[in-house]
Amino acid sequence: MFDPRDKVAVVTGGAGGIGFAIASALAHAGADIALLDLHREEVEDAARALADETGRRVFAYKADVADRARMMALAHAIADDFGPFHILVNNAGVAIGGPVWDMTGTDWDWTLGVNLGGVVNGLLAFLPAIRAHDEGGHVVNVASIAGLIATPGLSVYTASKFAVVGLSESMRADLEGSGIGVSVLCPGFVRTRIHEAGRNRPAGPGEQPRAPVADEQSQVGEIARGVLSGIEPVEIAGQVIAAIREGRFYIFTHPELAEYVAERHDAIMGAMKT
Numbered sequence: 001m002f003d004p005r006d007k008v009a010v011v012t013g014g015a016g017g018i019g020f021a022i023a024s025a026l027a028h029a030g031a032d033i034a035l036l037d038l039h040r041e042e043v044e045d046a047a048r049a050l051a052d053e054t055g056r057r058v059f060a061y062k063a064d065v066a067d068r069a070r071m072m073a074l075a076h077a078i079a080d081d082f083g084p085f086h087i088l089v090n091n092a093g094v095a096i097g098g099p100v101w102d103m104t105g106t107d108w109d110w111t112l113g114v115n116l117g118g119v120v121n122g123l124l125a126f127l128p129a130i131r132a133h134d135e136g137g138h139v140v141n142v143a144s145i146a147g148l149i150a151t152p153g154l155s156v157y158t159a160s161k162f163a164v165v166g167l168s169e170s171m172r173a174d175l176e177g178s179g180i181g182v183s184v185l186c187p188g189f190v191r192t193r194i195h196e197a198g199r200n201r202p203a204g205p206g207e208q209p210r211a212p213v214a215d216e217q218s219q220v221g222e223i224a225r226g227v228l229s230g231i232e233p234v235e236i237a238g239q240v241i242a243a244i245r246e247g248r249f250y251i252f253t254h255p256e257l258a259e260y261v262a263e264r265h266d267a268i269m270g271a272m273k274t
């Protein structure tokens with residue numbers, strides 16, 4: 001049992017969507033929060049709203065999780081502001097859709113840099129300080145159901161999320177018995193701005209910047225339709241807090257997707273047995 005009350009949590013991609021909902025639930029559970037996100041004004045507004053609502057200490061930090069030097073420097077800044085920290089929510093993520101042959105080097109570098117590199121940088125920057133005290137801790141890595149089942153048009157995203165699930169399973173074993181729990185969050189569609197993630201995608205060499213929201217007919221349009229019909233982030237946040245408290249590893253929010261995981265599992269088992 002790990003109680004977030006009076007602990008300090010670092011939440012990446014915390015200005016909106018799932019990250020903000022988790023940060024809010026943690027603050028309501030009595031934690032102080034370091035919110036990290038790309039755009040200063042957005043993350044400062046979010047931090048102010050959360051502090052006003054909960055009375056907890058909530059500070060904003062402008063950071064790109066793909067920028068390792070910035071993340072390492074932030075670990076010191078956050079320790080100076082809060083003292084020891086305990087909970088790390090590696091949430092920041094982006095999505096891109098389209099057939100694998102349309103994916104450019106920039107698409108791969110950007111998506112893997114944020115979705116996988118951001119988790120790696122979060123661990124490099126913050127895990128040493130969590131291990132350095134004996135007050136316990138918890139790491140939540142935000143993957144996706146796309147970390148367990150592959151769908152067409154999502155090769156880059158799927159590669160990043162399978163990696164986050166695998167990394168989480170391995171580090172959970174490493175941290176067994178250390179007092180630091182690990183969870184991996186694998187949601188289906190959630191109603192956020194993920195389908196607009198392209199707004200932050202850097203233009204590659206010689207490229208025109210892409211439209212921030214893809215047209216209706218494209219595979220990103222399909223993602224947008226799924227996201228807009230998804231569950232609310234707040235529905236997930238409670239499950240994340242319960243998993244932190246109870247030390248639960250897998251967090252699944254869409255039980256109706258279990259059959260697709262079973263289908264993949266059965267195909268693998270069938271192939272291994274023949």
Ligand SMILES: NC(=O)c1ccc[n+]([C@@H]2O[C@H](COP(=O)([O-])OP(=O)(O)OC[C@H]3O[C@@H](n4cnc5c(N)ncnc54)[C@H](O)[C@@H]3O)[C@@H](O)[C@H]2O)c1
Pocket residue numbers: 012013014015016017018019036037038039063064065066091092093094095114142143144145186187188189190191192193194195197200227230
């Ligand atoms: N929405 C869904 O349907 C869904 C489903 C499964 C998993 N997820 C995962 O949930 C996580 C949160 O996504 P969301 O749905 O809340 O999307 P969102 O776009 O609403 O929020 C993501 C947040 O991350 C921030 N961000 C993006 N790139 C960043 C970077 N390089 N550095 C720092 N911050 C950055 C954004 O500014 C934004 O505030 C992601 O990892 C995503 O892959 C989302």
